[in-house]
Amino acid sequence: MEEAMFLTLIILFIVFIVYGVIPWICTAVLGFGVFRKGPSCHEVAFTFSKVTWKKKVMVSLWLKWEKVFNWLVHIHPIDENHPFLNVRIRTYWGKTVQLSDGEKIKRGDHVLELHFNNEVLYNMGIQSRSTIQLAIQMIRTTEQLLPKTLPIILNHPNYEKIKALYGVSMIHRGTKQFGFTVCNLPRGPFSFFTRIYLRLLLSVVHPQGKDRLQNKVEHLVPKMMVMSTKELMRRYPS
Template sequence: MKLDQPVLTPEISWKKKIMIFLWIQWEHLFYRLFTIQPIDKNQPFLNVRVRTYWGKPIQLLDGEIIKRGDRVLELHLNNEMLFRMGTNSRSSIHLAIQMIRTTEQLLPKTLGFILNHPKYEEIKGLYGISMIHRGTKQFGFTVTDLPRGLFFFLTNIYLRLLLLVVHPQGKQRLQTKGELLSPKIIAISTKEFMRRYPIETELTVL
């Protein structure tokens, strides 16, 4: 599908409405269980938690390395908001612009969250796993493959199911671009993040 092709959002079936409702309820429960909180309660598109990283080393573009045992700020997108953005978007490129604008507004606030954390000096970097990784390099993130193995297999199934449920064109994207949809690690060091997004900086929005 071309980027400028209109997003055709068919009427949502009752089965999918139930799936979306159950998925959103599960996500709310997951957030409470793992103390995941929004960067901005008034605009809860980006949610985070501080945790210990247990994966393989991640070599970042600025030379830093996130290693096993490092503390990271784990990133989570609000899939309910993502679904609403998709259903209200006029085209794929309009959806992308909405996501970019929202992310740009939240990045400086993310630094504020880090600096207000009681153990902010231990946070080595920001880290997430997503199929929506196109465009993250422009924000300074390193994008790398998720190591193959059981975790990759389970994550791939989970994210594909998520895409099928919350994305208005989820089924179509899985059928036409399934081979391109692979979970990736996105990460940036705290040092690089602070350099790019000082709190006093106002980012230019598209």
Template sequence: MEEAIFWTLIILFFVYGMIPWICTAVLGFGVFRKSPSCHEVAFTFDDGPDPRFTPKLLDLLKKYNVRATFFVLGSKAEKNPELIRRMNQEGHLIGLHNYVHRTNWLMTPWTIRRELDRSASIIEQITGVRSIYYRPPWGLLNLFDFLLRKEFRIVLWSLMVGDWRSKGGSDKIKRRLMHKIKGGSIILLHDSGETWGANPDAPLHTIKALEDVFLDLSHRGYTCVRIDQIPPLGKQKLASEVSWKKKVMVSIWLKWERVFNWLFHIHPIDKNHPFLNVRIRTYWGKTVQLSDGEKIQRGDRVLELHFNNEVLYNMGIHSRSSIQLAIQMIRTTEQLLPKTLPIILNHPNYEKIKALYGVSMIYRGTKQFGFIVNDLPRGPFSFFTKIYLRLLMSVVHPQGKDRLQNKVEHLVPKMMVMSTKELMRRYPIENL
């Protein structure tokens, strides 16, 4: 039981935190990371305002007539309203960085929303302007943060030079910035050294380095602008670009699945035709009454079925239509399903394996093989399974995005169960 809880928590963490991180930080979906401009760059500063360093930074920005964006913590803005007021008066953009510097992975969606609203209200009371720009601490988003896009513009970065550490001093920061800045860069820097992992005096080195950097950028013909002065990336994408992103998403997902299969000891029914994978596990759900009189109860052993999504993806991209893909899947399942019986019979405690069991959104047609199809009981497992499988559909299915937009009401995961007795009845051992 403890092992099941542990792995359930691992899966929930992956869905809640890692998938959004892959989608945003790695692939850039749903966030603003880089401008298409060839002549503009945007300097952004996190973790302030800081009464020790922010005034020095504002003096430098004013000296070189640079407009920047500050992603501030609401708690610090509350304590230093004069610095927020000065940022606004000198033409800088003020964004939000939560109320305190805490990762969204360790907070509930309603806590994040409450902190953002509180921080936005503090800024609005000081400046009269309510900010719509948001950068989560460490750039880490959770699954529900995508809902914030209705009200906030999520901004990450394209260039980070590790300026929160003092090692290497201003020369290291200056060298990295001058070497890596190019048109359209959104640069992440810090005007406070109080965050976990940062050195308290690190902003001094950043400010010193920027003196030379601003001069260098001016000579190179770059203009430093605020985030809201950069034209957003267009919605229209070239087909080749979309195809490239799709390939990257699929590649990342399939690498994760290989790790997942290794962790949970999932292996193919037939190594020569690896469309269906299986593992033997303990069933922890509610009692399921089967049509042949068998009951699957908590604590029973089952053979759990999994599609090989790499094979499924390759089937999809080479199919002329969804109907052809469905026919291929049915025929392949028909060939492989009887091969589950030797796996069961060769297990040391085969008599304790009560059923074949699976959860999927691809369940139509499974009744013809002897499965019963039930709704998943409402609860956390059902909720997170639906989110996980819809993400899987959007990534792996060739028309996944369109299906999510047009047929979302049909994309509900179902539980499919067939007793071992029914399997043996349908596929007698002498026929194998």
């Protein structure tokens, strides 16, 4: 997650080019009708069944960047056949977190970090008829994939050092049922830039991204989700 913060400015520049410069050029030079007076791509609400060409360009650019980023930091799918969740093993550098099962993770512990595959998430969104259907798909897929994280931990040469599953996301409702402890990010630069980064990500890959940011901004708060390896083993014994 920290590495992504350093690349946020690059993505902001791409957003500026696609959402600001390209439409201005098309309007001023080419006179494309879609940018003339009347409902524009900035004003039309995204639906699950219709995605504008600008949205497709933004998603394509973002996902290409994301593939490069994943390769650089060794993020890979839990299941190649169902690549909804990606993982990597990393060192936790945050403050000590008390988990609901009595365990703690502290600075220097190793964790298995979870990442959504945003290409899969985007495709789920545009194929779903409603947010409820999308949520059901996400829950069912997560239920299938979470048990597969345990072999990844146990097959690692230093598995005894991996203390927890760990993730930071704005999609955190319902994660407690899987065994996660959900807590606020400590105030500071990491929390600030994480919020910017994840809201930017949502605006790009969510079919209703811009409208969701405008209408649900008070709910779009990134949270830290952590499950101890012991709790993972208890819930999903191999």
